[in-house]
Amino acid sequence: MAGVAGVLLDIxxxxxxGDAPLPGxxxxxxxxxxxxxxxxxxxxxxxxxxxxxxxxxxxxGFDIPEDALLTPAAAARRWLxxxxxxxxxxxxxDLREDFAGIEEGEDAVVLGxxxxxxxxxxxxxxxxxxMAGAPLLALAANRYFRExxxxxxxxxxxxxxxxxxxxxxAALFGKPAPRFWEAAVASLGCPPSAVVMxxxxxxxxxxxxxxxxxxxxLVRTGKFRPGDEARLAEGAEAAADxxxxxxxxxxxxxxxxxxxR
Amino acid sequence: MAGVAGVLLDIxxxxxxGDAPLPGxxxxxxxxxxxxxxxxxxxxxxxxxxxxxxxxxxxxGFDIPEDALLTPAAAARRWLxxxxxxxxxxxxxDLREDFAGIEEGEDAVVLGxxxxxxxxxxxxxxxxxxMAGAPLLALAANRYFRExxxxxxxxxxxxxxxxxxxxxxAALFGKPAPRFWEAAVASLGCPPSAVVMxxxxxxxxxxxxxxxxxxxxLVRTGKFRPGDEARLAEGAEAAADxxxxxxxxxxxxxxxxxxxR
Numbered sequence: 001m002a003g004v005a006g007v008l009l010d011i012x013x014x015x016x017x018g019d020a021p022l023p024g025x026x027x028x029x030x031x032x033x034x035x036x037x038x039x040x041x042x043x044x045x046x047x048x049x050x051x052x053x054x055x056x057x058x059x060x061g062f063d064i065p066e067d068a069l070l071t072p073a074a075a076a077r078r079w080l081x082x083x084x085x086x087x088x089x090x091x092x093x094d095l096r097e098d099f100a101g102i103e104e105g106e107d108a109v110v111l112g113x114x115x116x117x118x119x120x121x122x123x124x125x126x127x128x129x130x131m132a133g134a135p136l137l138a139l140a141a142n143r144y145f146r147e148x149x150x151x152x153x154x155x156x157x158x159x160x161x162x163x164x165x166x167x168x169x170a171a172l173f174g175k176p177a178p179r180f181w182e183a184a185v186a187s188l189g190c191p192p193s194a195v196v197m198x199x200x201x202x203x204x205x206x207x208x209x210x211x212x213x214x215x216x217x218l219v220r221t222g223k224f225r226p227g228d229e230a231r232l233a234e235g236a237e238a239a240a241d242x243x244x245x246x247x248x249x250x251x252x253x254x255x256x257x258x259x260x261r
Numbered sequence: 262m263a264g265v266a267g268v269l270l271d272i273x274x275x276x277x278x279g280d281a282p283l284p285g286x287x288x289x290x291x292x293x294x295x296x297x298x299x300x301x302x303x304x305x306x307x308x309x310x311x312x313x314x315x316x317x318x319x320x321x322g323f324d325i326p327e328d329a330l331l332t333p334a335a336a337a338r339r340w341l342x343x344x345x346x347x348x349x350x351x352x353x354x355d356l357r358e359d360f361a362g363i364e365e366g367e368d369a370v371v372l373g374x375x376x377x378x379x380x381x382x383x384x385x386x387x388x389x390x391x392m393a394g395a396p397l398l399a400l401a402a403n404r405y406f407r408e409x410x411x412x413x414x415x416x417x418x419x420x421x422x423x424x425x426x427x428x429x430x431a432a433l434f435g436k437p438a439p440r441f442w443e444a445a446v447a448s449l450g451c452p453p454s455a456v457v458m459x460x461x462x463x464x465x466x467x468x469x470x471x472x473x474x475x476x477x478x479l480v481r482t483g484k485f486r487p488g489d490e491a492r493l494a495e496g497a498e499a500a501a502d503x504x505x506x507x508x509x510x511x512x513x514x515x516x517x518x519x520x521x522r
Contacts, residue, residue, distance in 0.1 A: 118381040120414070127405070127414050143426045144388070153381070153388050153426050160425035165404045165418035 004249055006188030006195045007032055008070075008209070011043045011057070013200035013222015014242055018148075021060050022221055024243035029062065031246055038188050042070045042197075044140040044174040044204065046112030046155060049097045050074065070184050072139035072174035073098040076110055078183075079137065079173070083107075090114050090126050090158075091139070106132070111162070111170070112139035113155040123158065130166035140174035142204065146223065175201075176208020185214070198245050200224050207233040217245045265510050267449030267456045268293055269331075269470070272304045272318070274461035274483015275503055279409075282321050283482055285504035290323065292507055299449045303331045303458075305401040305435040305465065307373030307416060310358045311335065331445050333400035333435035334359040337371055339444075340398065340434070344368075351375050351387050351419075352400070367393070372423070372431070373400035374416040384419065391427035401435035403465065407484065436462075437469020446475070459506050461485050468494040478506045 009015065015025045032039055041064055045053065050069050057064050073095055080087055086105025089096065091112040099110070109126045130136055142154040159170050174180055185192050192213035199205020200222030209216040210233040218228065218238045229238050239245040270276065276286045293300055302325055306314065311334070315327050334356055341348055347366025350357065352373040360371070370387045391397055403415040420431050435441055446453050453474035460466020461483030470477040471494040479489065479499045490499050500506040 114381075116381045118384070120375075120377045120379045123379070123418075124414050127418070128411050131405075131412055143428075144392075150389050151392055153385050153422070157384075157388070157422040157426035161414070161418040161422035164421035165414050167404075 004037065004194060004196050004215070005190035006185070007037050007039045007249075008042050008184055008188075008195060008197040008214070009039060009242075010197075010199035010201065010205050010222075011041050011053075012045070013224070014198060014219055015057070015062055016060050017222055019060070021062070022241060024241065026061055028243040028246040031250070035250070038190075040068050040070050040184055040187055042175060042180070042184055042199075044072060044142055046072060046095055046139045046174075047092045047115065048094050051097065052094060070180075070187065071098070072180070073112065075173045075180060075183055076137050076139055077102065080108065080110075087137070088126060088129055088134070090117065090122055092117060106134060108135050108137055109162075110137045110139065111155060111159060113142075113145075114158075118158055123161065127162055127165055130162060130168050136162060136166075136168055136170040138170035138172045138174070141170070141172050142174075175204040176211070178212055181209060181212035181214065185212075196249060198239075198242060202228040202231050206236050207231070210234075210236045217248075219245055265298065265455060265457050265476070266451035267446070268298050268300045268510075269303050269445055269449075269456060269458040269475070270300060270503075271458075271460035271462065271466050271483075272302050272314075273306065274485070275459060275480055276318070276323055277321050278483055280321070282323070283502060285502065287322055289504040289507040292511070296511070299451075301329055301331050301445055301448055303436060303441070303445055303460075305333060305403055307333060307356055307400040307435075308353045308376065309355050312358065313355060331441075331448065332359070333441070334373065336434045336441060336444055337398050337400055338363065341369065341371075348398070349387060349390055349395070351378065351383055353378060367395060369396050369398055370423075371398045371400065372416060372420060374403075374406075375419075379419055384422065388423055388426055391423060391429050397423060397427075397429055397431040399431035399433045399435070402431070402433050403435075436465040437472070439473055442470060442473035442475065446473075457510060459500075459503060463489040463492050467497050468492070471495075471497045478509075480506055 050066050053069055054066050085107040086103045087108040087110045089110050092114050095112055106129050109129050138159045141156040141159050143156045144151045144154050185195050196215045197209035198217045200219050202218055206216040206218040216236040219241050221241045311327050311330050314330055318325050346368040347364045348369040348371045350371050353375050356373055367390050370390050399420045402417040402420050404417045405412045406415050446456050457476045458470035459478045461480050463479055467477040467479040477497040480502050482502045
């Protein structure tokens with residue numbers, strides 16, 4: 001087992017579920033930090049800005065600096081700035097501040113989970129831009145998510161609608177897109193094989209990270225459902241929860257080692 | 262060439278474009294009727310009831326009885342009645358009268374081009390029913406249509422969204438679904454090989470009909486675009502417009518023959 005030099009953590013379902021921190025999660029995070037390892041927090045959430053995410057996590061008892069939060073919006077923002085592209089933003093109102101200072105236009109379509117912002121008129125405007133040649137930047141492609149009153153359509157449904165109608169293929173900026181893992185690994189400053197990803201989504205978190213060459217651990221909390229383990233990619237593993245995953249990383253022969261030590 | 266015993270005609274793009282009847286279309290239709298052939302008019306339109314369609318065609322100078330108009334809504338209505346299924350109707354307000362007398366419920370989802378009716382809340386309600394096991398009845402799967410100010414998203418985009426999110430496959434009730442052609446041929450009372458379909462959409466009208474064993478003619482009017490002929494299925498043919506297509510059916514060795522004559 002190669003040494004661990006950096007850690008990526010999913011947030012929802014790993015640190016907390018809804019408004020409740022998961023048992024032992026705070027202590028497990030503290031142990032990772034004590035080991036001096038760089039940690040990034042990776043989420044496909046597109047209904048909240050990074051500031052809102054940080055504030056929410058602080059209320060739940062997790063003190064996480066904004067620049068350790070890797071979101072699809074931050075990745076898309078970088079892409080737009082590098083290309084000086086003025087996008088049409090089909091996103092949730094709460095996410096708009098993550099695109100502050102970016103001029104809107106018709107060079108690209110950025111699509112997140114816009115919720116009630118998914119009107120026929122808004123989708124049709126995006127569709128016409130795609131037909132005129134604009135690329136589609138999908139902040140996430142999740143099919144649905146769980147709300148207190150049931151399952152709800154996520155951004156992926158609307159990505160599929162626009163892809164199908166326009167005959168174009170979206171560029172995905174969230175998990176499990178290779179470019180998302182590459183950016184996350186780059187921000188840790190160590191090779192992919194020395195990075196561990198811990199998440200509760202067997203496809204987007206765990207198998208996605210494994211495909212990108214990371215070590216990947218599925219936790220049986222959050223959206224985990226019995227049977228998910230049978231779908232684990234080769235080399236990926238499972239643990240009861242974040243404390244057990246961290247304990248395994250600290251175990252004999254699997255020493256945590258900060259880069260350069 | 263086998264004799265022709267029945268004719269299916271697409272409407273928009275074959276008889277008229279927008280509010281303008283196509284040149285010679287009325288006379289060509291009259292010649293078909295003089296030959297004593299049964300004719301049905303097949304359309305994927307789901308933004309108008311059959312009554313509205315008939316009235317609109319009458320204003321354009323085409324006198325077509327309502328029961329000769331074969332629409333996806335009429336086919337879906339039959340399906341629902343046969344199974345005593347109470348549907349959730351995600352359709353355009355103008356189409357609702359085609360489902361008059363059908364009790365609404367949660368047994369199935371019927372999806373047409375709902376236009377501004379495609380809100381997040383309406384789509385999410387349909388999604389939850391699909392996740393609970395209700396079948397998805399798609400009145401059409403067209404990707405987009407042309408409006409005066411540009412292309413617009415058609416029902417197919419939202420079928421794709423719900424199929425992708427729910428992991429279910431829609432049952433299509435419009436062209437080019439085999440069940441649509443079977444019902445159309447059955448209503449003409451002759452074998453598929455003796456039926457001619459004339460349309461302006463190379464995929465939905467012409468290749469769809471050819472795949473169902475009908476003779477199929479593509480007209481170069483309406484949504485026809487240069488290059489469409491290269492996509493014609495084997496055995497399908499092309500004509501300049503409805504008058505030329507009808508003339509060809511009447512030509513030497515291709516005599517029109519009414520059933521039983």
